[in-house]
Amino acid sequence: MCRWIAYSGTPVALSQILFQPEHSLIDQSLHSRKGVETTNGDGFGVGWYTQDTATPAVVRDVSPAWNNRNLEEIAHHVRSGLFFAHIRASTGTAVQQTNCHPFRKGRWMWMHNGMIREFHRLRRDLALAVEPALYPDIEGSTDSELMFFLALTFGLTEDPPGAVARMAGLVEKTGHAHDVRYPLQMTVAVADGERTWAFRYSSEGRSRSLYFSTHVDALRTLHPDAAFLRSVSDETRLVVSEPLGSLSGAWNEVPENSYGVIQPGRDALHDFRPALQGDSSRN
Structure with missing residues (x-):
């Protein structure tokens, strides 16, 4: 599987999050504690927003994160909120x-940890459901990218939770039609530059690990000597596949079958369930 981090808050150098914590994402690329695999060396990517552009910058490479000099260079010189x-x-x-x-x-x-089981059998049926105008923009061969384009097809830009629910519903319906008992395993992060949504769901109810950071004001009370906490705003949040360190009280597990929204003002946590296109029920 994979490991990922979504950061939202006070602009910081990417290196503060990717390299400096005791169990940073770079450390996790070699020594994952909660993933299916200990080593995650089949490539990496970073994407970030700035105030100057409407679209995010994305840098991706097939080399392992732990020894990529370009990633280190970028991380020490790019700041983003x-x-x-x-x-x-x-x-x-x-x-x-x-x-x-x-x-x-x-x-x-969009980024994803997990899988569509028996994807090689389901791929054609799922790909045919992608909006024809979007299909030429699919560049790779992963289930993760296809999930993104299905969510876009189902209205991601207007209703992210509903679109992800309809994507999940189609994957499960298609999987069951091919006698796949538990078709979907996912933790997903999606952002539009202002808000971030994070989803944790699996067909069998045993989803991959996912955590969100405690409110910064509460952490300052717990750890008054932690210098990093004094330099970030109260609205700073992280969502991570596994905790970045052992600071007590810092991390909370995202509940099974749920999604959260990180946004200006009050964040929110909701139940999540798959839906089918045309289903009027809400998550």
């Missing part, structure tokens, strides 16, 4: 740049 970072462990598709996360379409970014 909203960025994604992802390290990949392939579930069967090729190790190539176009299969590395995050994926981008316009102002939207």
